[in-house]
Amino acid sequence: MSEAVYEVVAQVMRYWFAVLSLLIVWRSFRWLRRDRRARHRLLRSLPDAGMVGEWVVRSGSKELPEGVAVPVPREGVLGDIRSDDICIPVGGVAHRHLYFDFVPKKGLRIEPAYRQICTVNDSPVTWRSVRKKPVYLHHGDVVRVGDAVLFLRIFMGLEKEYRPAYADDDANAAPPDADAPMSPVQPAIPAQPYVPVQPGMSVQPGTPARQPVFFPPVSPDPVVSEEDALYAAPRVDPSPVPPPDPLYAPVPVDDPSPRRRRRKEAR
Amino acid sequence: MGLKKPDPVRRAGQRLTTVVMLFFGSAFLLLALDPRHAADALTGYILAAGVPLMIWIGSALLPLIFPVDGLMLSLANFLCALGVLVLYDTNPAYARQQVIWYGVGIGAMLICILAVRVLRFGPKTCGILALLGLGFLVLPVLFGKETYGAKNWISVMGMSLQPSEAVKLCLLIICARFMANRRFWPWFLFAAACLGILMLQKDLGTALLYYGVTLLMCFASTGSVFFLFSGLAGGAAAAFAGYRMFAHVKKRVGIWLNPWAVYDTFGYQIVHALMAIASGGLFGVGLGLGNPTAIPVYESDFIFAVICEQFGLIFALCVMMIYVAMIWRGTTTAMAARKGFHGLLAAGATVMIGLQAFVIIGGVIKMIPLTGVTLPFVSYGGTSLVSSMCLVGLIQGVESLNRDNVKEDLRLSYYAEEAGL
Numbered sequence A: 001m002s003e004a005v006y007e008v009v010a011q012v013m014r015y016w017f018a019v020l021s022l023l024i025v026w027r028s029f030r031w032l033r034r035d036r037r038a039r040h041r042l043l044r045s046l047p048d049a050g051m052v053g054e055w056v057v058r059s060g061s062k063e064l065p066e067g068v069a070v071p072v073p074r075e076g077v078l079g080d081i082r083s084d085d086i087c088i089p090v091g092g093v094a095h096r097h098l099y100f101d102f103v104p105k106k107g108l109r110i111e112p113a114y115r116q117i118c119t120v121n122d123s124p125v126t127w128r129s130v131r132k133k134p135v136y137l138h139h140g141d142v143v144r145v146g147d148a149v150l151f152l153r154i155f156m157g158l159e160k161e162y163r164p165a166y167a168d169d170d171a172n173a174a175p176p177d178a179d180a181p182m183s184p185v186q187p188a189i190p191a192q193p194y195v196p197v198q199p200g201m202s203v204q205p206g207t208p209a210r211q212p213v214f215f216p217p218v219s220p221d222p223v224v225s226e227e228d229a230l231y232a233a234p235r236v237d238p239s240p241v242p243p244p245d246p247l248y249a250p251v252p253v254d255d256p257s258p259r260r261r262r263r264k265e266a267r
Numbered sequence B: 001m002g003l004k005k006p007d008p009v010r011r012a013g014q015r016l017t018t019v020v021m022l023f024f025g026s027a028f029l030l031l032a033l034d035p036r037h038a039a040d041a042l043t044g045y046i047l048a049a050g051v052p053l054m055i056w057i058g059s060a061l062l063p064l065i066f067p068v069d070g071l072m073l074s075l076a077n078f079l080c081a082l083g084v085l086v087l088y089d090t091n092p093a094y095a096r097q098q099v100i101w102y103g104v105g106i107g108a109m110l111i112c113i114l115a116v117r118v119l120r121f122g123p124k125t126c127g128i129l130a131l132l133g134l135g136f137l138v139l140p141v142l143f144g145k146e147t148y149g150a151k152n153w154i155s156v157m158g159m160s161l162q163p164s165e166a167v168k169l170c171l172l173i174i175c176a177r178f179m180a181n182r183r184f185w186p187w188f189l190f191a192a193a194c195l196g197i198l199m200l201q202k203d204l205g206t207a208l209l210y211y212g213v214t215l216l217m218c219f220a221s222t223g224s225v226f227f228l229f230s231g232l233a234g235g236a237a238a239a240f241a242g243y244r245m246f247a248h249v250k251k252r253v254g255i256w257l258n259p260w261a262v263y264d265t266f267g268y269q270i271v272h273a274l275m276a277i278a279s280g281g282l283f284g285v286g287l288g289l290g291n292p293t294a295i296p297v298y299e300s301d302f303i304f305a306v307i308c309e310q311f312g313l314i315f316a317l318c319v320m321m322i323y324v325a326m327i328w329r330g331t332t333t334a335m336a337a338r339k340g341f342h343g344l345l346a347a348g349a350t351v352m353i354g355l356q357a358f359v360i361i362g363g364v365i366k367m368i369p370l371t372g373v374t375l376p377f378v379s380y381g382g383t384s385l386v387s388s389m390c391l392v393g394l395i396q397g398v399e400s401l402n403r404d405n406v407k408e409d410l411r412l413s414y415y416a417e418e419a420g421l
Helices: A003-044 A228-232 A258-266 B006-030 B035-065 B068-092 B092-118 B123-143 B163-180 B184-201 B204-222 B223-247 B247-257 B269-281 B305-312 B311-336 B338-366 B382-417
Strands: A050-060 A069-073 A075-079 A098-103 A107-112 A117-122 A123-126 A134-136 A142-145 A148-153 B146-147 B149-156 B159-161
Touching: A003 B006, A003 B068, A003 B305, A003 B311, A003 B382, A069 A148, A107 A117, A107 A123, A107 A148, A134 B269, B006 B068, B006 B305, B035 B068, B035 B092, B068 B092, B068 B184, B068 B305, B068 B311, B068 B382, B092 B382, B123 B163, B123 B184, B149 B163, B149 B184, B159 B382, B163 B184, B163 B204, B163 B338, B184 B204, B204 B223, B204 B338, B223 B247, B269 B305, B269 B311, B269 B338, B305 B311, B305 B338, B311 B338, B311 B382, B338 B382
Parallel strands: none
Antiparallel strands: A050 A069, A050 A148, A075 A098, A098 A107, A107 A134, A117 A123, A117 A142, A142 A148, B146 B149, B149 B159
16 A cells, blocks of 8 residues: 555544544443443342341430341441441440441451440450450340440341242242342342330330341251351241241340340240 | 343443454554555554454453453453554554563453452551562662663563552552551551652652552541641642752753743653644544654653544543543442452552543643653553553452342342242
């Protein structure tokens, strides 16, 4: 090709390259937008995505009444300001009172902030003591932070597969393909509003503020392994509607030892 | 009939890959027909077939085997191929080397993806990384050669390497780990040590990058506006101190303020770059035309000026939008991360790419004083290309973990539904 011809061809092709470059940019942003929309649609149907459990308030304040369940993310900071991951607007709680993060197979590790203190099952935990020995919270632990008393429920770490015996058709159904492209799913759990216990309201046993998600072990072995004890997954009758577990029933404020009472009832 | 509805996200990816392949296929074919490259036409034909094939393999096949992010990889592939294209136009020998480094970069990117997925990068690992990083960074001070006023290169087996490009990965990992663990002194001391060594090397452009990335990561982890403004004020003070202490900094600021006064000496480079950008106009002078080699260091720092001259301002704006798309994707990835370490790692890598692109493009168009950093993915340079691909690998590693978390949430919601809860 001669230089003159090449020059003409090159000058014509520059418009072609400009158009293609605009197309590339447009397609890139379109891909970004579609991916973002698909992700948002999916996450809207998974309200508990990223949460490992919840703190149920046993003793709170006017802004945070008793019975409210506050979702717990995988890691974050607990304090009394809105920018914290868990906001506990109760007296005695510092702006950044407590750091927490979930360690699989161990529990929810907590670390009080500098010069802060909290109690776990009536044992004091300070920022100094956790440096020597880390503290891991398990399902059912009660933590006192300032004037707030919080009861921890964990529903993360659900490696056990639950197949109810009543649903023969579904028992052989395979779980969804984990490698399939993400597509919107129907909400798995119907959204339930929080039902905080108001003063004077009669508390019906078996009406928890929020349905917990827990998965019993498949094995019929009554001996509970360390992992199961960690997540306190009780055995449940395979009936269409699992009976309410007294462990999750809201506790009257003046009950001196609610955990002991519930353990007795569960036995 | 039970046909599966095509996934719109996957369809968007396929269309983007097709357009990119079409672009580079036609561009390399045009250059192969250039009479100036008649002696090397075979390389042009091989690139015209090979580059689109590599783009297709990277965008369509690799996601089937590895947990890569298709969009990020497509954008990185586009920029890398653009660099090869421009280098082939100006100096085919550079293009051949750049292709080899691109292959190495892909391997390094995959290693980084796996490292993010598998390794925890605990405090002990970070300690080892810190020692290695500082050791590498000190090498140019002891054994390096001075080029363009900075002593930041070392020669290893005939190859020139820039350790600061590799150490920035260590900086990201160490800062992300200790910021996530809320330990101030480890990351602060490491960053301060790196900055001190870079000042000794007089590599102020890289020092600016390190400082900017550390400051923004600190802001992302603490949310403290006070720290941010204090850091900016400190950076401004350090820049002023650098201006008073270093003669070449004074020279560069003087050139930035009025290059036309010294157009035939110190301002020669920037003046020719500005003239090249202006002569390109909206659509460019045409691929293979013009006189890009008249710009000193056209293959590295001023490759953006070559792109503006050859392809025009519209194309140059599109290149900047590609960087914006990468920053957007990286930011989304960082915000969707479930762990603080991963979020900060992705955020730091994103800021590093964006800041570097901004600093060099700003310097070339005379918006800010020129610094000696390269345009990520595009500029000639093995270390720069490999480290840019590693940054993309870190972002993709975090994105793959995010996707795994969502799949896990889906699986758990299925079991919850089965249990009737």
